[in-house]
């Protein structure tokens with residue numbers, strides 16, 4: 350990993366013992382996560398489903414590495430980090446470290462794990478208590494764990510401040526007297542107080558100015574080297590992760606879709622979601638000219654994730670049914686867009702007002718569906734399926750779209766979306782894909798890596814690049 354020298358890096362002492370007394374060799378699994386689930390069941394009224402924030406995650410965090418965790422907002426990154434640390438109680442699966450299943454620890458053992466594994470938060474403004482001095486903030490975990498005499502704790506805090514590029518004078522100051530970067534250093538010093546071996550860094554630099562970000566990243570890299578730390582680095586900024594992470598895990602709607610060495614994943618993404626995510630970075634060229642692959646719509650609700658592959662509703666490489674193999678790309682664009690509209694309207698429909706309206710037999714605002722169809726396909730459903738006319742849909746496809754429109758007109762967008770899925774869906778809507786090993790240890794959870802399918806990248810090139818050129 351490259352680094353930049355800064356004045357802040359100078360003069361730190363190396364008084365903290367390195368955390369390699371756990372018997373785990375560098376590169377071996379330090380934390381093993383198996384089928385981890387965290388569902389939030391808030392007993393929502395009207396029988397809401399639980400929020401499946403983390404839904405079946407399996408991965409290892411290896412001793413001494415930085416594992417990047419990326420994905421769109423709301424995909425479950427923070428919840429995964431917090432559940433690994435035992436700050437949230439898992440609703441299923443295991444987190445094993447040093448022979449202990451973290452998810453089932455309590456009392457002293459849980460406290461031990463929470464000493465060995467620490468979290469650094471995104472917002473140093475909100476995560477530090479403004480009524481305490483910096484010295485008190487960093488000392489608090491030492492006090493709570495009864496470490497040494499008061500004098501020894503004070504010395505330890507001075508060492509920690511030095512370690513993160515602050516100095517003794519800062520002991521008596523308050524967080525509000527510090528810049529964002531300095532406050533994040535205080536947060537890091539506090540997280541290091543109990544000599545952890547594993548740290549979850551939750552967007553540790555995203556609230557900071559870019560120039561300050563580089564310095565804090567350098568500090569984290571130096572600390573890792575000096576103290577033998579292992580990081581899970583959560584970020585939505587893909588370039589920061591590329592810089593700092595040895596491996597990267599790509600998360601979508603509660604699950605990991607791709608996991609591998611950072612350079613392989615960024616240089617040649619295997620999963621259609623990774624490819625779409627990376628092609629959204631301006632100027633990124635992921636192997637071929639795929640920058641025009643756009644990620645349509647927003648992720649579905651984690652309360653009601655799609656059946657089969659979670660990414661199927663937005664996937665640019667989705668398997669299409671044989672009987673519609675001849676439909677041109679604009680028809681598929683329209684079908685995907687119509688399904689997105691119906692799904693998003695169905696999600697809104699779960700609002701109390703709409704439910705009550707429906708229960709009372711009042712319509713929802715279904716009238717504009719005809720307009721949507723006309724815009725997307727240049728065809729009005731009342732014209733009938735077999736009418737000749739312009740537009741990309743075949744008569745069979747029109748008939749299926751017409752059936753969906755019937756449901757939407759009656760205010761049942763959910764049924765309309767499922768009619769579309771039934772007609773135009775495939776294995777992607779039925780099976781949750783396994784993680785396939787695609788190259789040297791890299792995994793990607795896409796059905797297209799299985800026998801008999803074209804690879805996701807080949808399909809995307811075919812559908813989006815060649816057509817556009």
Ligand SMILES: Nc1ncnc2c1ncn2[C@@H]1O[C@H](COP(=O)(O)OP(=O)(O)OP(=O)(O)O)[C@@H](O)[C@H]1O
Nearest residue numbers: 389400402421422423424425426427428429585651
């Ligand atoms: N305490 C909670 N109760 C109910 N739902 C929650 C709770 N915490 C998180 N969620 C939901 O779980 C899902 C995942 O949230 P999480 O914060 O883990 O995502 P994230 O990927 O870290 O997002 P961001 O990048 O915006 O921080 C979201 O739908 C969120 O609304």
